[in-house]
Amino acid sequence: MKSLAELEQIRKKALEDVRLRNSEKDSTRVVVGMATCGIAAGARPVMNAFIEELGKRSLGNIKVTMTGCIGVCRLEPIVEVFEKNGTKVTYVNMTPEKAVRIVAEHLVNGRVCLDYTIGAAEK
Amino acid sequence: MQIFRAHVLVCGGTGCTSANSEKIISELEKNIENNNLQNEVKVVKTGCFGLCAEGPIVVIYPEGSMYTMVKPEDVKEIVEEHLLKGRIVKRLLAGDTEADDVSKSLDNVEFFSRQHRIALRNCGIINPESxxxxxxxxxxxxxxxxxxxxxxxxxxxxxxxxxxxxxxxxxxxxxxxxxxxxxxxxxxxxxxxxxxxxxxxxxxxxxxxxxxxxxxxxxxxxxxxxxxxxxxxxxxxxxxxxxxxxxxxxxxxxxxxxxxxxxxxxxxxxxxxxxxxxxxxxxxxxxxxxxxxxxxxxxxxxxxxxxxxxxxxxxxxxxxxxxxxxxxxxxxxxxxxxxxxSIGTEKSKGTKVFAIGGKINNTGLVEIPMGTTLKEVIYDIGGGIPDGKKFKAAQTGGPSGGCIPEGHIDVPIEYDTLIELGSMMGSGGLIVMDEDNCMVDIAKYFLEFTVDESCGKCPPCRIGTKRMYEILERITGGKGEEGDIEKLEILAKNIKSSALCGLGQTAPNPVLSTLKYFRDEYDAHVSDKKCPAGVCKSMLSYVISDELCKSCGICARNCPVDCISGEKGVPYKIEQEACIKCGACMEKCPFKAIFKNA
Known part of the structure; x- marks a missing residue:
């Protein structure tokens, strides 16, 4: 160890690994519907795509969690993104490819992928 | 980097390890693999969470769900329900984390929310091997x-x-x-x-x-x-x-x-x-x-x-x-x-970790700001005394310290207040005693410890503590003599002032402090040959009530020395000379017809 800067680098990297354990109440959450309907429609590859993509971008502060059936089983896989400010965006008919785009556009750049939302699907 | 959507923290402290947490970890890893979750879920072995009474403890993040008394058989359900389907296993949640159908994070459990963790800041949060x-x-x-x-x-x-x-x-x-x-x-x-x-x-x-x-x-x-x-x-x-x-x-x-x-x-x-x-x-x-x-x-x-x-x-x-x-x-x-x-009191800054044990519900490790009262530690954090028994005293400072009786339960815990009471902070052991504990017996226990551990270099400690122990043995054995208590006091005073090191200088403290607050118990042992708490075996007897005995014979069958006799229709009797006072008969009697006569 040569300097504080070097230590800080290790710290930043290590922090991403343990971030999940901090009770940051205001962190963004990606909630994947993982009831029978969701799993049957392919929710697991979608969730894995989120985890993998967030990992590539070192976004350990965004939590990926699961939930049960939301009720609109015909639109599964469903993913809801809860923002720090409390707003919620519901994405439907999800695929791993869509997940990658949501990470890049919505979670990184803050632009909601309107065409994937439940509003667009129900038009 | 690889990120995980869930971290499963398993306590790897000595308490939980002896309660089989290693097996839980291997079961977790096996089940996670079986469900193909190894790239999503990480298992971490941590240090002590503090709630040792409820171990082994498993905490799952990001929810912060705290599962207690987890058995290897429960692991399959945790993995399949919580980790695979996202459904919290309510039956395993720590007692007060379940409320209104929502599971609370462990930060909201009273045991943790009242603590202030500085020395223990990372215990139960990080993997100590990383x-x-x-x-x-x-x-x-x-x-x-x-x-x-x-x-x-x-x-x-x-x-x-x-x-x-x-x-x-x-x-x-x-x-x-x-x-x-x-x-x-x-x-x-x-x-x-x-x-x-x-x-x-x-x-x-x-x-x-x-x-x-x-x-x-x-x-x-x-x-x-x-x-x-x-x-x-x-x-x-x-x-x-x-x-x-x-x-x-x-x-x-x-x-x-x-x-x-x-x-x-x-x-x-x-x-x-x-x-x-x-x-x-x-x-x-x-x-x-x-x-x-x-x-x-x-x-x-x-x-x-x-x-x-x-x-x-x-x-x-x-x-x-x-x-x-x-x-x-x-x-x-x-x-x-x-x-x-800014934390603590004027003369005692910061926090202190206490290991609470004895007659207390939440046996374990707690860190509190200096100045917290003993009452808060015992009742709010410690969860009170089991079976609704009455608090009698708390021993702090182990064999070098002393006891704090019920009358001083509101005392703020800090270095100087404890010394004023004749006890001491010590390294932080806090042993809680209830109405069933005999204070003379407690003093004898701690003195036995120092007699054993005395290194033998200086005579006051080597010989003095031994003589004190002999007197205590006499008193608890029902052979206490007039003047024994005074002899104890003189010996204690002299050992304190003449022993070479801290061990000897503090060894008489448990005797002195129990004498200060519970002299009546010593007197009862010496003068009346009675142990008020019913602990000292030589001074108690078990008796069967003639009115309540239904002559079922269960006591006789459970007596290890066969000293109970009787027959159908006639109340059973205990032969006092042969009785070893183990209490097995009283425990087993379905009609509560056997009493301890102290």
Whole structure:
């Protein structure tokens, strides 16, 4: 160890690994519907795509969690993104490819992928 | 980097390990693999969470769900329900985390929310075998700052102004101790860490070494820089194998990262650390005996002065601090003396870790701000006394301390108030006693411990404590004589003033404090030959009530010495001469017809 800067680098990297354990109440959450309907429609590859993509971008502060059936089983896989400010965006008919785009556009750049939302699907 | 959507933390402290947490970890790993979740879920072995009574403990993040008393058979359900389907397994949640159908995070459990964790800040949160996780929580930053930006005098100033006092028992100001050592001019100085935790029931030092070993290593390096020492020793008892192993791993990792060794942080400062294993003698927790033992000699104390800061290990100036004291240092450097001194009371700053045991619901480890009342610790954090029994007294300071009776339960816990009451802070063992405990028996227990552990070097301790023990044996054996209590008092006073080291000087304390608050119990033993709590076997008898006995014969069948006889229609009788007073009959009687006659 040569300097504080070097230590800080290790710290930043290590922090991403343990971030999940901090009770940051205001962190963004990606909630994947993982009831029978969701799993049957392919929710697991979608969730894995989120985890993998967030990992590539070192976004350990965004939590990926699961939930049960939301009720609109015909639109599964469903993913809801809860923002720090409390707003919620519901994405439907999800695929791993869509997940990658949501990470890049919505979670990184803050632009909601309107065409994937439940509003667009129900038009 | 790989991120995980869930972290499963399993307690790997000594308590949970002996309750089979290793098996839980292997079951978790197996089940996670079976469900193909190994890329999504990470299993982490941590140090003690503190709620040892409810172990083994498993905590799952991000929800913060706390599962208690987990058995290997439960693992399949946890993996398939919680980790696979996202459904919390309510039946395993810690008692008060389940409310209104929503599971609360462990931060909201009263046991944790009332604590203030400084020394235990990382215990149960990080993996103690990973230096990276320690660094993630600002580990080694204090050492970096100290070496880059502070002079040794600055460091000592911060520690002195923080008001930190030794957590091993004595309560000597840590900053002052370091200052004495910096003033002693010598080319070679040493830093020692006292991890020879010996008080029956105390296990905070073990838990810190098991849960956060790097905090002690970092603090020892800081202390080394402050006083000008480049070699440190951790004296830890060999009967703490998990603590020793994790400390070894931590030292190895710190060396790999260049946080121990030569030219740390490119500052020109060298510091190395070694472990010395003790054989578990209580006297080796006394500072001069500890250092004699490190030198490879028989662990016996030496007269003071000279104090270790002047002439310590191998006659060189030495600073010896306790594990918990060290664990406070890095965070004091990071957050400042003012932050630390704002916690606690005027004369006792910061927090203290207590190992609560005895007649208490939440047996375990808690860290509270100084000044918290004993009542809060026992009833709010500790969850009260089992079976609705009445609180009688709490023993602090182990065999060197004394008891605090019910009348003083509102006393704020700090160094000076406890001494005023005839007890002491000690290393932080807190043993709770209820109405079923005999205080003479308790005093005898602690004295037996010191008689066993006396090193034998000085006669007051070697012979005096033995004589006191003999008197107590007589009293509890129903053969107490007029004047015994006075003899105890004279012996206690003389041992206290003439013994060589802390062990002997404090050995009579449990007797003196129980005499101070429970003299009536001693009198009842000596004059009436009665043990009011019904503990001392020689003075109690079991009797069967003629009215309540239904002549079922269950007592007779359960009596290990066959001293109960009777027949159908006739109440059973206990033959008193043969009875060994084990109480098995009373426990087994379905009609509650057997009574203890104290």
């Amino acid at each position: 230096i990276d996780e320690y660094i993630a929580y600002e580990g080694y930053k204090a050492l970096g700052i100290v070496l880059a930006e502070m002079s040794p005098q600055d460091v000592i100033k911060v520690v002195r102004e923080s008001g930190l006092r030794g957590r091993g028992g004595g309560g000597f100001p840590t900053g002052l101790k370091w200052e004495f050592a910096i003033r002693s001019k010598n080319e070679q100085k040493y830093i020692c860490c006292n991890a020879d935790e010996g008080d029956p029931g105390a296990f905070m030092d073990r838990s810190i070494l098991e849960g956060d070993p790097h905090s002690v290593i970092e603090a020892m390096a800081i202390a080394g820089y402050a006083i000008g020492a480049n070699q440190g020793y951790v004296y830890v008892r060999a009967e703490y194998p998990i603590a020793v192993k994790r400390l070894e791993i931590a030292i190895e990792q710190a060396k790999e990262y260049g946080l121990l060794g030569t030219n740390i942080f490119d500052s020109g400062f060298d510091f190395d650390l070694e472990i010395r294993l003790g054989a578990g003698a209580f006297v080796c927790g006394e500072e001069t005996a500890l250092m004699t033992s490190i030198e490879g000699k028989r662990g016996e104390p030496k007269p003071k002065p000279p104090f270790p800061a002047v002439k310590g290990l191998w006659d060189k100036p030495t600073v010896l601090n306790n594990v918990e004291t060290f664990a406070n240092i890095p965070i004091i450097i990071l957050k400042g003396a003012q932050w630390f001194s």
